[in-house]
Structure formats: structure tokens, C-alpha cells
Amino acid sequence: MMNLTITETIDTAKFRLIGKSVLTYRFIIPHDATLFVGDILKIVDSKKGYTFYAKVTDLLHESNFNDPNWDTRVYSENFFELGDDVFLGVEAVPLGFVDETGEFRKPGTVPTKFSRVERPVKEDFFFLSRVMGDIEVGTMKTGQGTYTDVKVAIPSEVLSSHMGIFATTGSGKSNFMKVFLSSCIPVRKFGILLVDPHGDYVTGNPKDAGSKGLVQLRSNTEGIAFFTTGDEERRKRYSMQRLYISYEDFSIYDLTLHYELSSTQFDIIETLSEFHPTDVIKFFQNTSFKGWKPESYEGGYTQIADRLRNYQESTLNVMQRRIQTIVSSQKGFFDETRSSVKEIIEALHENKVVLIDMPFMSEKSELFALSILSRKILRDHQERVSGKGRKAGEYQVMIAIEEAQRVLSPGSSTKIFRECAMEGRKFGVGLCVITQQPKNIDPKILAQINTYVVMGLSDKADRDIVETSAKQDLSKMDVEIQTLERGDAIISTLQIPFPISTRVHYFEDYIDHVKETLKSEKNEERIETF
């Protein structure tokens, strides 16, 4: 007898791996299914016993219809059983796979055809806890949601290889930095220096009443030190030390930070670099170059005067004016004899977070202080390494540079920062390059950075340079980078096997957690002492 077989209406085509290669996965889902770029999915290969992980990079409307233009000539709003042949094509980038021993491995093979594609649960990310670092910054994000139990933490060991934070204004980079700095305090694996020209990091955003700063952790820990150029009231209120940079800390080369110099002026700098900076400053402060004749100079710096004999009066007048301007504009902290540099370096070597609070100071003052401190730190480390019995990497210090394109651009990088970027790793000095214009950072410097924290970047050229410079391939995450929300970041670093989408903790909430951590650590210390 003939029979009429009821055919199965369960859709077996969706959520099954159908392509493509080791480096690109593809599957289809119902046309009205909710999936987001950035979602992490697992692909269960029951034949091989592996669980693959992939991140959604794109979603495309597709269909089985012969006519590719079927959807541009529809005649009504009704579509019956559309899901039979209309679907979303999902492009995903493989992250790696967990093998039968539970070890996470890089994607070196493809899942079996039609392997099931599923949404992972938190237990699926257990393997990540073994590779995560110790500086917690947020929780793992998948598309629009987060796995609150999967903490994202940057390994402190990789930070001497520099860190880059790439974010446009308003994408949450200050919040990231505050979270990062506060997480560094209980860890205390390295010192970190940050110059705060607006007070955002120290006391919170002054324009936002709810904003908090790191000063709130002052009473909970000795792992943080504050130096300020602010007034007495501010200093006392927040228990900060006064910042001083002495003439002796100065280098005549620091003039290049402030001024575009002519070749003659640069010659003078080269000439004067062999003298004590205090002598140079004093010479220029106390000498009149009117009708300049070095042989008639009667001051206390005859050697300097002698070396400047061949220069024109007008050139020396310019140099004098510039040095005087530097001294006067930094008079709040640039002092003839007093210096905080030693204390700052000591604090850094005690693996403290050192914040330099410079409210109401100019951008030039900020760079002036930062370049001098950076140079002193690097030289100190270099001397230690060259000294007998010293080991490289005895101390680890990270120097944060805000708006780093000012000092690390191609062709006009400031010497000391460039030196830190290119050679700092050998001496335990890492840079934290913070910029909203990565395209304006020298690519050679970007190539030295091993940890990338990418927040919203709207400019294509910025995204391109970041995606191609990172040690892990970020190019397939371009759509996700474009669509990152405020407070979200993609973190790519060497020890974590794939770039992690992260919902960065909100500092104002996270600070209580840090306080708790610090409190419990203190209690543990007391018990040990007892």
C-alpha cells in the first residue's frame, strides 16, 4: 500500500557548523534569532571529543532562494514560514579548542562538519581561569551580555613588555585606568607611575559629583603614594606629599619638549649637556648677553661662558628666555635644591602605585615632570643593571603616558619615551601608552607593545593600525571594535590565548571590592605577624 509519510518539521540545519576553514567558521541561525557580534559560542565536536570556541564577527541576511534579489521586490508585509529558506549567516573567528585532556589549544584544526553550535555556560570557561593574570579589570563579555563569573585579569608578568590603551574620548579609558591601578595595589608586583594633570585619577572627575578617585584607597593601603603640585589645603586634605623636581633632575634636553629648536639652538644644547643642569640654569639666570663677549664674563660659570663663545647674542638671548620661562612656569614644583625623585623611585621600587597630582598645571608642565621622572627611573635602572651583582629586572616599573601621541609620534618622538619603549624592557621599565590616536604613534613603538586594551575606536585608520600591530589577530574583530560600548574593551595579551572582550568594572562600584581585598590582606598580615 502507498503511504503518506509525515515529514519531520524540526529544523536541523541551524546552529550546525557548515564551513569554512581553520581560520573562519560559518553556520546559519534562524532569521529572527538574537545573536550579537562579539558573542562567544562553543562548537561541540562529539566525534573528536573537542570543544571549539569561536567569536561572532559578522551576521548576514541570507536565503536559499535562487533569485538573489528576492527581498528587494516584496509585495506585502506577510511572509509565511520564511524561516525555511531565509536565515542569518554567521561568520565567526575561531578562538581555539579544549582537547580531550582539558587543555586549551590554538585553532589548528576544524570541527567536524555539522558539529553543534551552542551558547557556552560559565563552566565552559573554566580553562580560562588557569591562564588569566592577577590584575583584575573586568568580566568577560559576550555580545551584549557578560559572564560575571569569568573574571578578566591581565598578567602582571607581561607588563614590562608595555601596555597600550587605545580609546576615543568617552569610551571609558579613565575608568579602565582607575580599575587597573586599584587592582595593582593588592598585587604589588611592580611600581606604576601616572601623572594626573586633571585630578581625575586622584580625586575623581571634578565635574561629576558621583565620581571617585584613588585617594579613597589611601587609608586602606600603603601601596599607593601621592605627590602633588597642589596647594597646601589639597595636600593636607588628601595626605599627599609635595612634589619637587630639582634643577639637578633637569636635563638641558628637556627644552626640546617645550620648544621647536633650530639647529644652532640644538648645538647649544649638545654643548651644554656636559655641565650640571643647576649650573646651566644659574648661568642663564644671572648672565646678560647684551653685547656678548665671553672673555669679559665675570660670573661663576666661566667654563660654560667659554663654550658659548662662538654663539650670537640673539641666539643666547632666545635660549635664556626659554630657560627662564621653563623655570618660572614650573615654579610650583621646579626647585633649586629640593627633589622628590628619590622618594618617588623608592615608592615605585616598593611596587606602589605613584600618582603625581598636578591640578591646574599646563600640559607642558605635565610633560616636563613626566619626562624628567621617566628619565630618572630609566637611568636608575640602567645603573643598577650595569652595577655589580645587580640583576636585570630586579625592579619592575611601569610609566603611564596619557595622550601618548604627543611624545611617541613617528619622527618626533621624545627621546626618553622612545628609549623606554625600545629598551625599557631590558631594564624593567615598561610603558603604558594611552592614546586616542594610535595612528599617530610610531609603528615601531606599537610593535614593542604586547598588551593591547582596545576600547571604542571610531576612526578606521586608528583601528587598522591597532588590529595589525597587536600580537593576536584583531582584524576579524573590526566590527566588534566599531560597536564597543562605553566601558567595554577588547584585551589582547600574550598569556591569555585569545583576545578577550571585557566589560570593565565600574570603578565607583569596584573600589569597595578593592577595599575589602585590602582589608582581608591586612588581617592576614596581622595573623602572620602575631
Next chain:
Amino acid sequence: MSGYKEEINTVVKFLGDRIPSNIEEMFIRLSGISKKDFFIVEAHETGTVAGVDGSNANILDAGFLALSAFRAVVSLFNENQRIKRGMTPIKFNFIGSGEYNDDFPKLFNECFGKDPGTRLSNADPYKVNSVVRDTLEYFVSLETLKTLEKEALLLIDGAFHVEHKSLDPIIEELFFRAEEKEINICAVTKRCEVTWGDGYPLIPAVMRAAEKFNMKAPWWIKIDDDWISGRRTPEWKKGSIFITLLHSCAKSALKVELPRYYGNERICKVMQKLAAVSCDGRIPGYPFPLFDAHRACAIKREVASDIRNRIIEGMTKRGIQHRDFKAVWEDIHDEFNHY
């Protein structure tokens, strides 16, 4: 001998003569219809609607022997959501050099548990395919009727006009079973072959007349048998013909058939449901359950190719050399197509 251009001109003239510019006036004159013969269809909820369609595909053809594959499908919808699909297995039919088709009685018996009574001639392969396909469609329709409830609508692709005597009682039984359960049935034609007068096509004439009367879709009109020309085997014709435009965006009106005994109220009900299931944005004006059945049913090239490969595999296992198989079944055109 006329040249290519003249040949084309002859064809154009012939086709043009079939659709004269005043075709609607000619049709109105012949039929005597007026605006009141057109009925506007009101929107109506669809309820349960089933669409039945059959398909066939040529698998092998050696000239003296051809093998075709057939199957039929039903798609059952409720309020425009598919509830289920049913499908017959793929059946095969040989058209050999013998006078009558040997496979048809077996299939008929398999479907209806009895002998067809009349043999099916192999003389017209097109008709053989059509009768075999209808046989499967009627089987699926009868099976579907068993599951449908009162007030449901069963749509069958084609016409209530059988092409072989053996199917005449089957269609009678179909009508009887439908009446028994108070289920409406309707045949919908994909391509209307009906003509009037001196062989003018019916659809454009009716559509143009509707336009002249300023009719807004959806509408329907009943076609009197007397207006139709070139009728074949009228004794096997079971339905009344209607032309209906089921959606304002429809590219063309459709010819549908309903059992002759349906009264006006019942016709309206069927038309309302037809319009309600014919509003899909892809093929407005065509009942979606039939479209769905058609898509599920069609024996596409890859299915036909799979069938051929399985046959070759089976023959190889039986020791028949592929060379011999090709000598019999392969069309030299397949070779030509490489170049």
C-alpha cells in the same frame, strides 16, 4: 522559403492575434458580463488550509524506454502557519515500447486498493506523466481528507478534470468524502489553458474586463461553460471554472475550480479563504499552502542526479558494465554540453 525575420514576424502576428487590443470588449460581448458578475472578496480568517501538489522528473530516457520519478506532497496550514507536511515516497514509472503502461495499474492499486479498470496508453508520454502525477495527488488528497475537520479547505494543484477514465471515480470519491466531512475543496491551476471564442486566452480577457469595470482586487467571477472553446472530454469535467485575482499585487489572475454543486455562499467562503492565504510577500495572489507543497515536492536536479547514481550503483553490483549502461542511457547531448 521565408527568412528568419519573416518567421519572427509570423510568430508575433499569430500571438498578437490571440490577444487583440479590444479583447475585453470582445469577451464582454460574447459573455454578456457586467460589473455585477464580479464579486469582491472580503478579508476572512484562514482556518485550516491544506495544499496538495505533485511533481515528476525525467530520470532516464533511451528513446525506446523512459523512466520518470514522481511524488506528491501535502502542506497543512492553520492561520498561515504550517502544521505539518506529508509526502509520498518517490515512485517510478517506465514508459516502454509496449502499447500500455505496465506500472500504472500497480501504482493505482497501491494508492486506491483496486484495479484502474482502464489501461493507460503509452502513446502520449506527457499524458502518462500527468495521469501518474494526478494519481499520487488524489491519493494524498484522500488521505489528507481523513485528517481534516469541518470547514477546512483542501487545495489541489490542477483542475477537477481528469485525463484518464480510471481517475473519474476517484475524483467522485474525493468530492463525496469532502462533502461527508463538510470540507471545501478547490483546484488551483498554475497555468490556465482555457480559451474562449476563436482560441483567445481566458485570463487576460477577464483581467482586462475587470479593469474596465474598475474592479479592485481581490475579486472573482464565475465562467460559464458556454463561453469556453476547445473543450476536451467534457464528461470527465467535474468543476465549475472561476477566475480570481486574489491580491492587488498579484501579477496575474488564477483559474480555480470548485465542485459544480457549490452555491454562491460557499463559493464566497472559499474565495475569502483563498485570498487570506494568498498574501505572502513573495508570491502575492497565489495560495501559500500550494506554494509550500510545490517547493517541498519538486524533484530537483540534485535529487534526480542522486536517483541516477543509485541506479548506476545497483546495476554495477549486478555486473552490468558502466559502458553498456552509457551506451543505452546516455544522451549524446550530455557530451555536446561539455563544449
